[in-house]
Amino acid sequence: MSETPAELRYRASHEWVRVEDDVAVVGISDHAQDAMGDLVYVELPEVGVVFAAGDEAGVVESVKAASDIYAPVSGEVVEINEALEDEPEKVNNEPYAGGWLFKIKMADDGELKEMLTADQYQEQIESE
Amino acid sequence: MGHRTPLYQAHLAAGAKMVDFGGWDMPIHYGSQLDEHHQVRQYAGMFDVSHMTVVDITGQGARDYLRHLLANDVDKIEPGHALYTGMLNERGGVIDDLIVYKNSSDFRLVVNCATREKDLDWMESQAGGFAVDIRERPDLAMIAIQGPQARPILEKILCGEGGNAIARLPVFGFENVGRWLIARTGYTGEDGAEIILPDEQAEEFWQRLLDAGVKPTGLGARDTLRLEAGLNLYGNDMDEDVTPWEANMGWTVDLNDQTRQFVGRELLEEQKARGHAQLLGLVLEGKGVLRAHQGVHVPGGSVGPDGEITSGTFSPTLGHSVALARLPAGTTGTVEVEIRNKRLPARVVRAPFVRNGKTVYKPL
Numbered sequence: 248m249s250e251t252p253a254e255l256r257y258r259a260s261h262e263w264v265r266v267e268d269d270v271a272v273v274g275i276s277d278h279a280q281d282a283m284g285d286l287v288y289v290e291l292p293e294v295g296v297v298f299a300a301g302d303e304a305g306v307v308e309s310v311k312a313a314s315d316i317y318a319p320v321s322g323e324v325v326e327i328n329e330a331l332e333d334e335p336e337k338v339n340n341e342p343y344a345g346g347w348l349f350k351i352k353m354a355d356d357g358e359l360k361e362m363l364t365a366d367q368y369q370e371q372i373e374s375e
Numbered sequence: 376m377g378h379r380t381p382l383y384q385a386h387l388a389a390g391a392k393m394v395d396f397g398g399w400d401m402p403i404h405y406g407s408q409l410d411e412h413h414q415v416r417q418y419a420g421m422f423d424v425s426h427m428t429v430v431d432i433t434g435q436g437a438r439d440y441l442r443h444l445l446a447n448d449v450d451k452i453e454p455g456h457a458l459y460t461g462m463l464n465e466r467g468g469v470i471d472d473l474i475v476y477k478n479s480s481d482f483r484l485v486v487n488c489a490t491r492e493k494d495l496d497w498m499e500s501q502a503g504g505f506a507v508d509i510r511e512r513p514d515l516a517m518i519a520i521q522g523p524q525a526r527p528i529l530e531k532i533l534c535g536e537g538g539n540a541i542a543r544l545p546v547f548g549f550e551n552v553g554r555w556l557i558a559r560t561g562y563t564g565e566d567g568a569e570i571i572l573p574d575e576q577a578e579e580f581w582q583r584l585l586d587a588g589v590k591p592t593g594l595g596a597r598d599t600l601r602l603e604a605g606l607n608l609y610g611n612d613m614d615e616d617v618t619p620w621e622a623n624m625g626w627t628v629d630l631n632d633q634t635r636q637f638v639g640r641e642l643l644e645e646q647k648a649r650g651h652a653q654l655l656g657l658v659l660e661g662k663g664v665l666r667a668h669q670g671v672h673v674p675g676g677s678v679g680p681d682g683e684i685t686s687g688t689f690s691p692t693l694g695h696s697v698a699l700a701r702l703p704a705g706t707t708g709t710v711e712v713e714i715r716n717k718r719l720p721a722r723v724v725r726a727p728f729v730r731n732g733k734t735v736y737k738p739l
Contacts (some may be wrong), residue, residue: 252611284403284404285408287691288662288663288689290662310689311667336409
């Protein structure tokens with residue numbers, strides 16, 4: 248059974264968001280990392296890039312396959328998790344903590360309401 | 376629900392993540408594909424390969440039949456030895472790759488599971504005029520034990536005749552010990568053995584291997600291990616539209632006996648004279664992962680891709696990505712691979728990439 252922390256918001260494409268003031272911390276869910284298997288490479292956006300919600304923002308690659316990461320909310324990338332360059336396995340080992348991917352300074356926090364709650368996301372992955 | 380091997384319950388007990396593989400429920404990994412890969416390179420791992428199709432060829436015409444059916448010549452090995460080769464169609468395309476184990480008068484073939492039906496149909500269709508009996512053996516399981524410690528461990532736990540066989544077998548040799556076939560073959564680039572045994576004895580043997588410290592290894596690691604070892608995967612690196620010359624399988628074709636008219640020979644000779652594409656290794660030294668079907672551009676090539684990756688992965692042993700790619704003959708140096716709308720440089724090398732735990736590839 249994968250973990251789905253209740254305080255986070257989720258995107259149907261398996262990203263999660265944790266809100267820290269006006270910044271959204273973005274990662275991929277426990278379910279997603281488990282489905283992908285051992286990650287070997289993470290391609291992150293550059294700091295300063297501005298995304299609209301739904302834009303392709305990066306790629307995570309496991310031994311098996313590559314998977315696109317989408318920006319869950321609009322705004323500017325203010326920080327990326329540089330530790331993942333050498334330790335992509337952090338995404339497998341701690342998807343909601345040390346395995347975060349990047350931070351976006353939100354242009355419109357109203358977009359968070361469009362995202363799935365933990366219960367809704369859990370329901371989606373159970374029906375997959 | 377797919378077909379299940381006799382080890383299905385043992386996989387679940389070991390925490391396997393099961394996937395559909397050619398109609399079989401098989402373990403893709405037991406937690407971490409990377410850990411399993413390293414385990415085989417550094418110590419020993421075991422694979423349930425009972426989904427593979429075992430076919431016994433008996434009868435007075437067995438030898439003549441196989442000299443007609445296969446691109447390699449079973450006459451060039453002694454009984455007690457195995458041979459890797461392809462079974463070709465009239466166009467020289469590979470219907471399947473297989474291992475043939477030669478006894479004094481009969482033979483055992485191990486072919487792929489996804490191609491089982493068409494293989495058996497083809498074998499039957501080619502049997503006309505030969506006094507031969509073709510019999511599938513669904514009653515047999517198969518376990519591969521691979522890694523530098525595989526044979527020492529097997530010697531210990533098999534003792535008696537089985538242990539002696541393990542100790543004295545040359546590479547690609549095998550012995551029949553009771554109802555077991557013990558062979559020094561494999562698909563990982565490491566030393567080890569493949570053991571074909573009755574279904575009902577598989578679970579107990581698996582348990583003894585577990586107790587001896589051999590770790591279950593899934594199909595995920597099997598794929599990264601075989602690719603590092605430069606070994607082809609049917610359906611990826613070759614198929615019915617690809618000849619052995621184009622799949623780095625030239626060494627599995629024997630043209631020496633001019634009188635041996637095996638299926639596909641005519642076309643192979645023609646293509647050999649005419650020239651053909653090659654299956655070569657690629658190494659990506661930068662970040663990223665090479666994957667099957669990515670386009671490859673050679674220096675001075677055309678606008679579109681000049682070749683294609685047939686198998687690609689992250690190499691756990693090397694720490695960067697490697698691939699096999701079908702490229703124009705004579706390609707050397709550096710090529711560019713299309714990865715998500717970017718072109719990344721990759722070195723052309725001669726596979727294998729890794730053998731017996733060591734980096735062995737040579738730049739071309």
